[in-house]
Amino acid sequence: MGMPELGRTIRARRHKIKKTLVQIAEETGLTAGFLSQLERNQTSASISSLVVIAKALNIAVSDLVEQPAQALPDTYQGQRKPYSVINGQVRYERLSTVFPGSQIHSVKFTMPMGYKSETVSHEGDEMVFVLSGKVEYAVGMERYVLNVGDSLHFDANIPHSVEVLLHQNQQAELIWMGTTKLFEEFVQISTSKSRKSSSGGHQVFKGGTEFFNVDVKAVGV
Template sequence: MEENKNITVKNLKVGARIKLLRINQKRTLQEIADHCGLSKSMISKIENDKTTPSVATLVKIASTLGTSVSGLLEQETWDKTSITNKKTAMENLVKTEKGYMIFPYASQYHGKKMQPFLFVARKGEVIPHHLSHEGEEFVYVIEGSMKMQVGDTEYILKSGDSLYFNASYKHGIIPISDEVTYIDIFA
């Protein structure tokens, strides 16, 4: 008996959603890896939820699969509003392959024009890296301090500081304080 190929994405983790999209598009792991500039092994680990990809990696995968980061993260419900309390966000942080923790806000809100994330980065745990992707970003530091490089310019951001920039420029962060908590909105 053939399985139903119109599988719902509700309650699937991001890796399973990526795998489902790839299979529905009849694309191979290698093809997705090549388009994203990643290894086949890394795509497999992501699809099998053995690693949590960085946001930059999610952007590349989403673009390759013809969707958005929000499309990979959204649940099937269609709410007109989305509210998240601090406790829920902090308890559901997920550590990425780059060493920082993320929480995607408003995962149940479909068709977003932006994707807000809560980030927590700890000194000594973040793997230094620079990335670039399509779109724009807005960063707002809630607590702590960090160095943020955008292109050739380095910024020191402290609690209450913000930065808006074109995400096509290479960018990355390094915590200065033991821990930095910030909001990063991708549009």
């Protein structure tokens, strides 16, 4: 979904449910100024911001950004489909699936040098691990400069943002994990006493001491 369509979608939905920018700002933790710019297609938004905006508008995240399905529990380098919210400024690769009772959502994201996100806060917690580049996370009043191999785990209820620092002309690649619900579809998982071979649209994998049977057809919640 391109930004013009995204901005129109947010504004049209907000008008339909008769909420002001100030009300949406209060519910999302984003500023009214940022939301106004987003509606007028003058800025971009992170997926985390779209999650809280969708919640305030009482719509699905998929109404604001198209994300690839991930029915299987495993993903492989070079086979994941990259996607972005706006013009490829931040590129995402989905790492996690969703099943009933699952809590963790995860993406790999790549940010260009000099990128700075908006400040956002939401329920849950987040953890990031730096694969390449150098970033600075602002979490409340604290600042954390992270290099390759560094990580950060924090309460996402605290306002936070990330900036890619100038470092050897490098972009930044991070693994993000959190309890924020980025993805909405799920796959059905049931335990099996014996190992089965893959067939009929099912993929079997071992988890701990049990085998799980995963239906690769995603079912919308």
